[in-house]
Amino acid sequence: MWTAAHMAVKDLRLLARDRVALFWAFGFPVLFALFFGAVMRGGVDEEASPARLMFVDEANTPAARALRQRLSAAEGVSVEDAEFEAAEREVRRGAALALLRVPLGYGAGAPGSSAQVEFAADPSRRGDAELVRGTVTPLLALPEVAAKRPSPLVVRELALESAAPANGWTLVLPAALLWGLMGCAAAFAVSMVAERTRGTLVRLRASPIRRRTILAGKALACVMACVADAAVLLVLARFTLDVSPVSLAGLVIALASVVCCFAGITMALAVTGKTEQAVAGAGWSTLIVMAMLGGGMVPLSAMPAWLGSVSDVSPVKWGIVALERAIWRGFTWTELFIPCAVLVGVGAVAYAVGAILFARAPT
């Protein structure tokens, strides 16, 4: 354990001495994060695939069923039935754009006496929500009533349990953090092959320390650098961009999970190549593909439906989900546990693969 810590300290010291490497590990990820944060900030409201609308039919009347049919026929909306709690959870998690609650009495009484339909949307996608609301509102009017006079039905906002994001930076901070951590992790991917090219791996391999300790030292250095990277970004976000997480404990857990995941992936990548160029190329390519699939570049909501489901394989998606919940969406511990467990699991599997490959690697 102490040997791994010594190795990690040595790697961090090497990083600190190399200004170029330091920039790529810290400066560049922060700039990268801010750049993509700014880009994403303007892009989160874009919508390409049909918006997922949760339909909560509490009325169970012919009018409500007719409304369901009209909504299903509408363009740009994908309607799914759900109980209210489930629908609210989906919207709050960001998995659905909005919910439409059709209360008891809808279409059952005299015109004008019907209960109000409730509409609630994901606060991070207000632009999309307005478009859907514009699509939905004309369909709410009961046909027999609409023929005689304007619809008496009113769509009202439903206050979700979670706090809405304070500003745009809050929305983009999860993706920004992800980019920062990916950049930092990628900088460490070459550290193992650098040991090989500078000859020190021979000395380490001839020493009594185990190969897994060597790898653990590298992973620990990567984790420590990533934590420092995240701390820089969070301090920046807190004091210059006015971003405060809804749960500090949740954020720590989410960040720890993300860091574990990318440190593990980095270690797997670190042992696959024989040259620094090969590992650096493989590292960035892998991370960028993960980011593309996982919503780190293009919002998941803007992806075609099939690609959206493919995104489940990307740790970036789970990272964004976990961080969003911790930063502004709010969460139950179960809701936070699932993405964090996925992230830690992916990191552990990747690290194990790296350890096996390193154990089998020739000198």
Next chain:
Amino acid sequence: MNGARQRIAARLQGITKRFGTTVAVDGLDLEVLRGECLGLLGPNGAGKSTTITMLAGILEPDAGAIELSGRGSPRLRSTRRRIGIAPQSLALYPELTAVENLDFFGRVYGLSGPRLRARVDAGLELARLTESRNERVRTFSGGMARRLNLACAVVHEPDLLLADEPTVGVDPQSRNHLFDSIEALLASGMTVIYSTHYLEEVERLCRRAAIIDHGRILAIDSVSRLIEKHGGTARLHVQFAERPSADLDLPELSPDLHAELITATPLQQLAQWSDAGLRFRSIDVREPNLESVFLNLTGRSLRD
């Protein structure tokens, strides 16, 4: 028998190592005695580095066994703790200082506290880098880095030092410093296996030498006995100052009056010619050395 075992620092029996279809080491047998400096002398590609790498426990032989100091295989961590290696290519962190490199490698071998500090200081002294202790290695000359490379190999006071061509690319002064360092280590009782293709290094440092080529040991003995057994006869090159008379028994002369004679007694021959009134423009006596040993054993030069 038990005494003989205790005198052996390393024993290699039938070691074979292949890389694909290439046989790097081919059934190599070797015994290294405690406290000696054994030279592994051979050209590039002879199998020296592969042997060193297996002795260090980094590579596992495909066949055969290695036992070090009665501690067992070098693949065991407890055995590796007693081995130091100075690899052929520098194995240092250029962005760390001399002290930081020694400190790190000392910690890797489990040193800490006052003992670590003492060993770091000893390493700096051995490498003659005390004044440059806080300078980064990337600012060092090739010779300074080579000396530090050796010091890092012995920072944990191993019983056995594996020095794989430790003087590659250094100036004569630094080479002498390295020789002095290795002699100091030998004086302290350390066993050294010294791989090189420079015969003068073996002649200076090693009591015994193993001539290795194509992964096999062709001969192993003390340097003097190797020369005696395999070095052949001395070669006498002379250039006469004037054409000798035809009735003298001389080897064939070149037009510029050069002659070469292979003889076990070159000085006696010179004395005879001098007594016969011959005068010389130049005299060159080439005694057999390890180069001629290698040439006689393999039919090619060490630098081929």
